[in-house]
Amino acid sequence: MTGSHPAAGPEPAGPVAAPAGHGLVGVADAGAFLARLVRLDRAAVVRLRPGATPGRTALWARLPWGVLVVRTVAGEGPGDATVAAGDLLAELAAGGPGLPPRHDAQWRWPLPPAASRPVESLPVAQLRRIADAAAGALRDATAHGVAGRAVGQRAVRDALLDHVPVVVTPDDAPGDPVEVPQRLVQGLVRMGFLGTVGTTPDGGDVQVRVAARWVGLVGPYGAAWSQKATDLAVRVVTTHTFG
Structure with missing residues (x-):
């Protein structure tokens, strides 16, 4: 039996034009993930990637003790983008649709295979x-x-x-x-x-x-x-x- 989660895929190369919005529909689930993450590390970044099934987005982050965590929420998402977790949490809390400024270069860790x-x-x-x-x-x-x-x-x-x-x-x-x-x-x-x-x-x-x-x-x-x-x-x- 095999399972899958979003593959690591190629790392973004250089600045990429930001899409119009974050595309997340599961705001409550995403907000719960981000709130816990920010409490553990105020400077944390979160990487948004397409989920294993259409209409889902995987939120990846690295905890201060070197563990990667992921939660999949509803919404198409912006593709592959890394942003400050606190910025995205504030945007969701305000009910805004925008994607915060991207910080793709701050994501430096491999992801596990799909x-x-x-x-x-x-x-x-x-x-x-x-x-x-x-x-x-x-x-x-x-x-x-x-x-x-x-x-x-x-x-x-x-x-x-x-x-x-x-x-x-x-x-x-x-x-x-x-x-x-x-x-x-x-x-x-x-x-x-x-x-x-x-x-x-x-x-x-x-x-x-x-x-x-x-x-x-x-x-x-x-x-x-x-x-x-x-x-x-x-x-x-x-x-x-x-x-």
Whole structure:
């Protein structure tokens, strides 16, 4: 079984004339995505790309801890354009149809391939417990240290984000386990892709999917993707918004 999401495609080359408007119809869904994104990173950009089906637009963004997130909303969109997330949120909140100034050159990250395959389904409730446990560990370590020693909050955050709480061994590849790091879980939870407690049944599932060297978590309202650590030659240290 294979699934797909918008392919990365060629990167825009140089300035492109902006279309008349953003073309988004699912304003409430787009606004929810952008509002959470801006709370995590005020300077975030969002990349609008055609969805996998006609009449849909995929909103892509990169979180401060190096995870790509995507939500697909109704509307044809402007094609392939990158804008400031805060600017687009303000335009939608004002009921405006315009596309904010483009910042295509600020998008510097590859996207996962379009084709992906599911390897496991995890209960929504399990993902919530994993995220809650990490938040509790951060609070405890910040307040009391680790093994009696004071530890900087940022060091604890990085260690928690790198922790692998789920390892999946696909039935068709028993020798190739798929690691799901905490940073992916946090991307799904912090962007609201599991829904709020009570709106998503505890029996709901999140799919673990792989696409080449990418691992993804696909929830009811969006997905988070990350490249496997072996593919990352350089790791840029940034300030993480977590906890």
